[in-house]
Amino acid sequence: MTSEVLREPSIAIYPGTFDPITMGHVDIIDRALNLFDKVIIAVAVNSAKDPVFSLKERIQMIEDTFEGRRRIQVKSVSGLLVDYAYRQNAKAIVRGIRAVSDFDYEFQLALMNRKLQREVESVFLMPGFRWIFISSSIIKDAARNGGDVSDLVPYHVNEMLIEKFSMPKHE
Secondary structure: OOOOOOOOOOEEEEEEOOOOOOHHHHHHHHHHHOOOOEEEEEEEOOOOOOOOOOHHHHHHHHHHHOOOOOOEEEEEEOOOHHHHHHHOOOOEEEEEOOOHHHHHHHHHHHHHHHHHOOOOEEEEEOOOHHHOOOOHHHHHHHHHOOOOOOOOOOHHHHHHHHHHHHOOOOO
16 A cells, blocks of 8 residues: 655745746746746736836736646735745745846845745746846837847737837827
């Protein structure tokens, strides 16, 4: 007779503004799914930032990107992320690292999170080399100025960028 040990699924939180989601984000999420049973994409409600896309639009972009993938959930989050992670029974907060400059900031954040909630680990993942240079800010800047970012974001996100930046501006 074999005895099976039932374990709780391992959960990770992947936070960000996702304004918009990029193929770099998608790559990090796919990598996180190799390590965890479930990834909760935590879309930040950040009053310090002025996003191009509304919270509802950003959540919809992400849900459309991962449609049918049951191991992924998309939630909006405000307040202390580490407290949210703890309430979700998450084992880790996943952060993408592109360069040494990212690491310095993320390292400080990870240390503060550890002080606030020791049960939640920080996990740093690097995107594939083809995505290492992109960020949502760079994508928006290029799209705003007519650049082709179609291979750097999911198809539907590219369509939304084109629509958003081709609208006449009222001054």
